[in-house]
Amino acid sequence: MLPLAPAVVLLAIFLLGPVIWSFYGSFTDAALTGSSAQDPQWVGLDNYLTLFKDPVFPLSLWLTFVFVVASAIVGQNFLGLGIALLINRASKVVSAVVGTAVVAAWVLPEIVAAFVAYAYFSEDGTLNQVLAAAGMTGPNWLYSFPMLSIILANAWRGTAFSMMVYRAALNDVPVEVTEAAMIDGADGIKRLTWITIPMIKNSIATNLMLITLQTLSVFTLIWVMTAGGPGNESTTLPIMAFQEAFKFGDIGYGTAIATVMLLIGAAFSLVYIRALRPEKV
């Protein structure tokens, strides 16, 4: 236990500390300006009551859900798995080229990736120039399809992570088992569903947990691309929390939103962690 102590202390300071502060702050009217900046008052559940009455909140919750499911659970996860499976069969050169291209999006700092995505989807951006070359007039993607744009951008940026997790996992699937199935006459799809996926089940759960939590907290990408707009059409919970806390200076309210996000993240983690438990024989 003793060797763990430094890690626990660091966790407590850098992870537990802010969580507790955020939780405490959500019960106060702490603010950036005005009299409550000087002397925050305990306001009980006021921030939460306001939040549940706020018409933007249900929308924001729904958009966050759509964003996580579409860009992480469907986009990153399936794309990552698909690319990993294909790379396993491809020639060394192809797999090196594809692997590098995918990882390139992931190694970019988030702000750079966000600007790249903005430059791609914006009205005079790469996508519309390509469409124009093909004789088509593209819409202003960030304005007309804000959710689609940020979902595609996040899938593009995050797929590399899932791909790497799955490549590592697939390397651990014993060749003998797959070959045995092949000899028994199982085709590709059957081998995938009955052999490969069950054997990498733990990696899938771990990957899902990590990308869900990462995507829940995506901020920079959305802020740079759409800033939550137009209207509130791409205001996910992190954007809403930031706007309330820093644009309107209402720290208490912002931390209440952050606390709700924390609970959602905790709920997802519990589900995945349960899935990870070794099956009882």
Added chain:
Amino acid sequence: MHRNAKLALSVLAATSMVALAGCTAAGDNADGDSQSLKIVYQKTDSFTALDELFTKIKPEFEAANPGVTVELEPIQANDDDYSTKLALSQKSAETAPDVFYEDTFRLRSDIDAGYLLNIDDQLADWDEWGQFNEGAKAAGMGDDGSVYAVPLGTDTRGIWYSKPVFAAAGIELPWQPETWDDILTAARAIQASQPDVVPFNMYAGKGTGEGTVMQSFYELLYGTGDTLYNEDDQKWVVESQGFKDSLEFLQTLYTEKLALDPSEALDPNVWKKVFGELFPQGKLGGTVEGSYTPSFWQTGGSYEWPAYTEDMAVATFPTQNGEEPGGVSMSGGWTLAVGAKTANADLAFDFLALAVSQENALWYAINNSQIAVRTDVASEPTYLAANPFVADVTELVDVTHYRPATSDYSKISAEVQAATEAVITGQMSVDEAADAYDTAVEGIVGADKVTTK
């Protein structure tokens, strides 16, 4: 038990990734190095005048005060982000500025927060304070009647229009609309004669932030006879017809395509396009903008355009149906203040006083196209001759209004911006947007702080 503890720990570790990071760190111990002054102000690619001024007076101040180091800390950000960063820095004496640049409309709220030092004593000993006009003295005043900040200048807002575009549409010059309808008539004439020109743009939506309200919505609202805030009762006005009429005017501009396309209008950088491209290229008929407009076009400005003195003209924004006083303008302005956590109040004030001395205030008024607040600057021939529009925009002071600078103002302003955005994008009808605004205002200030008149 052990497993549960591990489970709890991993859940905690994982979920704290989504937690908002802690953002205040209180520390009240005074600054160790007492002989340095930290000056915090805004600098952007199109606003460098203050940076130039401070860079110019820093050596002068250091020479006059041996042993003192002036640390200039420009924050490169837009207005909103600047005030957020400034407020965060105020939380700790380690990071709090000694002298800083502060928008008048955030002043009272920041005084409430205890960020500004009461400078009554310093002003009493300063012989130049008498040179500031009464309006300027009031601009830096808190609710308690004490002065907390010294204004650098003020501004007004009016219609800036392109003479070539108006002439090509057969509109008689100089143009001065008497009613809102006159604006629409002119805009439709431009649309009919020059299809590739944006006839008359007015900002809307959250992208342009305070620009949406100061350079568009309030010119409309304050010309209807209704207001945003009832100063006598200290209550916010809801359900006013003027609010709906103002939204409807914006809706007309945007649905008839007399203004920019909503997708462009919502871009926070749209004003750069207005100053940098549309007006110089003759692609815009008119817009509502501030008295500081020439600062972008004059020599050394961000979008130098020598012909602006010939091509542009200023008109007063009319009231709805030509009601008295026949025009509307809005004023704001920025100040310099001394930080409440400073270890060297007198030294900090000396720096502030040097920055707004007659010579420096004159330089700043000319280079940042400010309306002078010192009488000994306002009467300078070089100030009056700085650009051809000084007299026009100074006249607007007669019909100007100020924002209700209460602590709730920035949230209410955001709701006004949201209402304009909902209307121009077609997400809501005028009535729906006005209702949503009323509900939001009541939610922000409480039912006992709203009124219908």
